[in-house]
Amino acid sequence: MVQDFKRGVDGAKHTGGVNMSLGKAFCVVCASEDELTKDRLCVPCFKERTTLSKLPDTIQGFRCPKCMMYMHDGRWGHHESDEYHQGLVEEKLEVENRADALGIAIMTEEIDERNTRLSVQVTGLIDGVQFEDIHSSITRISNSVCPTCTRKAGNYFEATVQLRSSGRKLTEDELTSLRGTFDTYLESIDPDPMFFISKEGKVAGGFDVVLGSKALARGWTKHLLRRFGGTSKETNSVVGRKDGEDLTRLTISYRKPAFNLRDVIRRQGRYWLIFAWQKDGAVISSIDRQERTGLTWRDLEKTSVESEAKDHLEVEILKRDSSAADFMDPNDWKVRTVSLPYDDDGSQATLHIALIADEWVALPGMNGGEVNE
Numbered sequence: 001m002v003q004d005f006k007r008g009v010d011g012a013k014h015t016g017g018v019n020m021s022l023g024k025a026f027c028v029v030c031a032s033e034d035e036l037t038k039d040r041l042c043v044p045c046f047k048e049r050t051t052l053s054k055l056p057d058t059i060q061g062f063r064c065p066k067c068m069m070y071m072h073d074g075r076w077g078h079h080e081s082d083e084y085h086q087g088l089v090e091e092k093l094e095v096e097n098r099a100d101a102l103g104i105a106i107m108t109e110e111i112d113e114r115n116t117r118l119s120v121q122v123t124g125l126i127d128g129v130q131f132e133d134i135h136s137s138i139t140r141i142s143n144s145v146c147p148t149c150t151r152k153a154g155n156y157f158e159a160t161v162q163l164r165s166s167g168r169k170l171t172e173d174e175l176t177s178l179r180g181t182f183d184t185y186l187e188s189i190d191p192d193p194m195f196f197i198s199k200e201g202k203v204a205g206g207f208d209v210v211l212g213s214k215a216l217a218r219g220w221t222k223h224l225l226r227r228f229g230g231t232s233k234e235t236n237s238v239v240g241r242k243d244g245e246d247l248t249r250l251t252i253s254y255r256k257p258a259f260n261l262r263d264v265i266r267r268q269g270r271y272w273l274i275f276a277w278q279k280d281g282a283v284i285s286s287i288d289r290q291e292r293t294g295l296t297w298r299d300l301e302k303t304s305v306e307s308e309a310k311d312h313l314e315v316e317i318l319k320r321d322s323s324a325a326d327f328m329d330p331n332d333w334k335v336r337t338v339s340l341p342y343d344d345d346g347s348q349a350t351l352h353i354a355l356i357a358d359e360w361v362a363l364p365g366m367n368g369g370e371v372n373e
């Protein structure tokens with residue numbers, strides 16, 4: 001600028017007093033020659049004509065009174081109250097799209113159970129000009145029954161899983177452990193609004209669980225098969241038509257085998273442990289030597305359990321030699337001797353023992369051998 005001025009003076013000696021602002025940029029609104037933005041507005045005029053953000057005075061939220069889920073972005077889910085307010089603000093806040101370096105701070109003050117006063121500070125830069133807004137809004141949370149609860153209330157269901165035992169009645173313990181896997185299974189998978197129990201209860205011969213989703217029924221059954229072995233059978237029944245397609249309900253009959261992993265069975269005069277489940281039966285592992293074989297469900301049904309896994313004991317070895325060990329019989333506190341299992345490596349401090357045909361037998365597998373789960 002200084003140079004231009006000098007040259008001007010040098011080049012036109014007699015024309016002193018020319019308009020110095022000629023050609024210089026100025027605000028198109030107020031003609032101010034202060035620093036201008038891209039739009040050729042001075043900062044005050046730019047600020048007057050530009051809005052960083054907008055937020056409604058009241059923001060409507062919805063909460064299901066039955067399950068306390070909140071509706072956010074068109075979806076139902078569980079949220080902490082603060083997190084929910086933040087989500088609503090982010091959903092409703094309109095921000096000028098040229099803005100960057102955006103900062104949002106929210107202060108909440110509960111008015112009553114349904115209404116919360118929010119003070120929302122929004123800061124950002126537009127074309128390099130710093131903006132700050134303070135919005136004060138009220139969120140109002142109204143009741144709205146979510147689709148899951150609506151369906152539950154209407155006893156909606158798609159599938160029934162029947163828990164049964166093959167050949168005998170399910171015991172109370174078995175029932176508890178079978179049913180218990182439902183909750184852990186549900187926690188392990190992605191949530192879905194249709195994943196709920198519509199009804200459940202004891203029936204003759206077992207326990208029925210009525211579910212909101214066929215996919216859930218199938219998924220849980222697979223989980224049961226992996227965990228407890230057994231068989232499952234699917235039946236579909238047509239209950240009506242909707243949009244030109246058959247509306248069906250699924251029934252899955254799950255049969256838990258009358259055996260558990262590590263139960264001892266007798267087969268061809270020898271004793272075996274149930275080692276693992278497979279699709280068509282079990283893998284059994286011999287107690288007296290390293291040997292494994294497969295049994296079909298049909299084969300299994302012909303065998304009997306000699307010692308159930310839940311009755312096995314873990315005892316401390318009091319004294320051992322190369323082939324036998326002493327332990328204290330917890331039934332009468334007498335010291336007894338038992339042959340060491342074939343896979344004993346001499347380092348174990350305890351033994352797993354089972355009472356088979358009135359004799360204590362030390363079991364292989366858990367004493368340094370393979371542990372199956």
Ligand SMILES: [Zn+2]
Nearest residue numbers: 027030042045
């Ligand atoms: Zn201006």
Ligand SMILES: [Zn+2]
Nearest residue numbers: 064067146149
């Ligand atoms: Zn609900």
